[in-house]
Amino acid sequence: MPPSSTFNNLPSDKQERILDEALSEFAAKGYARASLNRLVSRLGIAKGSIFKYFRDKPGLFSQVFDFSVERVKRHLRRVREDTKGQDVFTRLEISLLAGLEMIAANPRLFQFYLRVMFEGDVPFRGRLLASIRLFSHDYIMDLLTDGVADGQLRADLDLEMAALVVDATLERFLIASVMEHMDTGLCLKDADAAHAAQLAAGLVDTLRRGLGAES
C-alpha cells in the first residue's frame, strides 16, 4: 500500500517531518499504544490529514517502516560502494561499525525495529521482518560474491550457507550490544562504543578464520 498521492504531492520536507515524528511515536510507544492524537498535535496538522495520507493506522505504520528502513539501507549501500575493492572482512567490519554508529546516533530506529520484533499485534509484521532479512542477506551476499571473485574466500565455500552464518552473527551482535544497555533506554553510551568496536574486530577475525582463504 503506497502512500496516497495526496501525501506524495506534499513538499518533501513536510513529508519527512511527518514520517520522522511518526517514527518517534512508534519507537517510543510501540504500535498499539502509539497515539495518532498525540502525533497530529505534535505535528500541528489536522487529524483527518493523516487518514487522507495513509488511510489507516496500519497504513501509516507501514509507511514509517519503509521510510525508516530505507534510510538505513541508503546508508549501508553507500558504505558498500565506498569500500569497494577492499578486503571482504574489512568491509564486514566497517559495515558492522556503521550499524553500531547508526544505533548510537539514532536509537529510535533500532527501538522501532525491536518493537516490530517483540510486540504481538503489529500489522504486516511478517512482511516487515522478511523485508529486513532480505536486505541483510542480499547485502552480505554481495560482499561475499566480491570476496570470492577476489580470491579472498575459500573457493569451495557454499555462499548461501556462509551468508546465513555471517548474517546471523552480525545481527546477533547488534542486538546483544543493544540489550546490554536496555536499562538505560536502548542508547549506547560513548564509552561503550569503543568497547563495541574492539568486540566487532574480534568477531570479524573469527569469521575470517572460519571462512577466509588459507594463505
Next chain:
Amino acid sequence: MPPSSTFNNLPSDKQERILDEALSEFAAKGYARASLNRLVSRLGIAKGSIFKYFRDKPGLFSQVFDFSVERVKRHLRRVREDTKGQDVFTRLEISLLAGLEMIAANPRLFQFYLRVMFEGDVPFRGRLLASIRLFSHDYIMDLLTDGVADGQLRADLDLEMAALVVDATLERFLIASVMEHMDTGLCLKDADAAHAAQLAAGLVDTLRRGLGAES
C-alpha cells in the same frame, strides 16, 4: 506488595487459574495492551474481583511476575539439587537444557519475560529485571563454588568474574534460541530442540576450555 488476603484465602487451584490466565494475557498482549476486561470474562469472574485481589493492574502484573518466576526458580533449584556431585560443566549443560525445555514447554513464560524487557512503560520494570538477574547470578555462583571445592575449576579463578561470563553466555544463548523462532510465535519446534541441544553442548565445551582445571 503481596496479593490481598482476599486472594490468598482463595482455593489454591482458583489462585493458580487466575494467575495462569493472567500470564497468558500479559504474554500475549504485553503489559499495556493486556485487557482486564478480557481476562475476567475468560475467567468468568466479576470485574471487581480482580481489583479486590490485586488492587491494581500493576499489582496484578507484579503478582503474575513473581508467580511465574517462582515456577522457573523452583524447577531450576530442583535441577541443582538433583545434579549435586556431578561435574560442574555437566551441571551447567543440564541447567541450560532445562531452560530450553521450559521455554519449549511453556513459551508464554519466556514471551512474558521478553515483554518486560522490551516494552517501555512496564511497572516495576527495573525491580523485575533485577530480580531475575540476581537469581541467575546466585544460581551460577552456587555451581561454580561447588566446582572450585571439587577442584574442577582453576584455583585462581575470580569467581564473580566467571559467574558474570557464564551468566551472560547462557542468557544470551536462551534469548538467541528464542529469537530465531519469533516469527512462529516464540515457540521452539521439536526439530530445533535437537539442534539446540547440540549447540548447548558446544557452548559449555567452550566454557570448560576457558574455566576448567588444566588436567
Next chain:
Amino acid sequence: MPPSSTFNNLPSDKQERILDEALSEFAAKGYARASLNRLVSRLGIAKGSIFKYFRDKPGLFSQVFDFSVERVKRHLRRVREDTKGQDVFTRLEISLLAGLEMIAANPRLFQFYLRVMFEGDVPFRGRLLASIRLFSHDYIMDLLTDGVADGQLRADLDLEMAALVVDATLERFLIASVMEHMDTGLCLKDADAAHAAQLAAGLVDTLRRGLGAES
C-alpha cells in the same frame, strides 16, 4: 430506624469506635463520597457487619448523626446544669464559648454538620436539620425561662420570639467563626480562639442590651 439489636449487643467501646470512625469518614468525604470499604478496612471488621448493624449506608449515616449530636447535647446539657443559678446572659456566653471549644477540639463534628447542610442528596436531611434546630431552640428556651423567673429579662418579653433571635444569632456566630477559617480546613487556631471569645462577649452584650431588664 434504630440500630439493629446486633449492634446494641456489642461491647459499648466497640460501638463507639465504629460510630466515631464513621463520623470521621462522613466528615472528611461527605455522605455520598464516604466509602464503606475504607471504613471497614480502617475498623478491621467485616464489610457484612456494617450492613448487619445498620442495614444501609443511610442507616449508618443516620446513626452516626444521632450519636454525634447526642455527644454535643450531653455536653451542652451539662453546661446548662453547671451554670444553673447564674445570670442568663453569662450562661449564654458560656454556652457559646463551649460551642467554640467543641469546634476547636473536634472539628469533625462541625464539618459533618456543614456537610449535612450543604450537600444535596443526604438522606433524612430535613429530619436531621430539624432535630438540631429543635434542640437548639429548647436549650435556649430553657435558659430564657429561667431568666424570666429570676427577673433578669424584661417581663413583657415574647419568649418564642426572643428564642428565635438568640438562636439565630448564636448559630450564625458559630458558622461565621468557622467560615473565616475554611481555607485552613475548618479548624480554629488558638490565636483565633482568644479573638473569638472577645467577639462572643460583645455579641452577648448586644443581646443583653436588647433583651435585658432595665435596671
Next chain:
Amino acid sequence: MPPSSTFNNLPSDKQERILDEALSEFAAKGYARASLNRLVSRLGIAKGSIFKYFRDKPGLFSQVFDFSVERVKRHLRRVREDTKGQDVFTRLEISLLAGLEMIAANPRLFQFYLRVMFEGDVPFRGRLLASIRLFSHDYIMDLLTDGVADGQLRADLDLEMAALVVDATLERFLIASVMEHMDTGLCLKDADAAHAAQLAAGLVDTLRRGLGAES
C-alpha cells in the same frame, strides 16, 4: 487553562448551553458527584466531546466556574456603571440588592459557589475562592474611592480596612440570606425578598453611621 480551541470554535449558543447545563450538574451534585455521563446524555452529545472541549473533569469545572462568575461580574460591573455619581451608600445598597436578585433569579449559581466553599476535594478550590474575593474587594474599593472623592466618606478613612469591613458584611449577608432558606433548596421566596430588602437597608444604614462623613 483555557478551554480547547475545539470548544471556542463552537457556535456560541452551543457553548453556552454546554456550560449552562454543566453548571446545573455541578450545582445540583457538587464536584465529585457530578456525572459527565449524565451531562452528555442530557446535552445529547458524545462522551468524548466533553473531553475534547475541556480535557478533564477538573478542566470542565474550572471553565464552568469562570463562565459563571463572569456572568455575575458583568452584571455587577453594569450596576456600578449605572449608579455612577450617586451616593456611595446608595450604590452599596443597590449592589447588595442586585446580588439578592441574582440569587433569587438563578439559585444554581450561588449553590455552585457554596459547593466550592464547603466540598472538600474541589480542584482549584483555593484559586477559585481567591478569584471571587479579589473581584469583590476591587469592586467595593472602587465604590469607596469614588465616595472619598465626593466627600461622602470620612477623610481619615483607611480605605483597605473599610473595604474589608464592607466586603465581609455584604458577603455574610448574602450567605446568611441564603442559609435561612437552604431547606427549600437554596431558593429565596418572594415574600422573603421583601424582607431581605428591608434588612439590606438596615445593614447599609449601619455602615453609613460607621463610615459616613459627619455632616
Next chain:
DNA sequence: TATGAATGAGGCTTCATTCAT
C-alpha cells in the same frame, strides 16, 4: 453472629476513525 468473596453498575478517560464544512 461474623465473615469476606462476588457482583455489576457506573465513574472518568483515550482512541481511531468518519465526514460535513
Next chain:
DNA sequence: CATGAATGAAGCCTCATTCAT
C-alpha cells in the same frame, strides 16, 4: 484538499450491597 468536531467502544477502577459459609 485540509480541517477538526463528533463519535462510541473500550480501557481501568470504585462502590454499595448480597449471601454462602
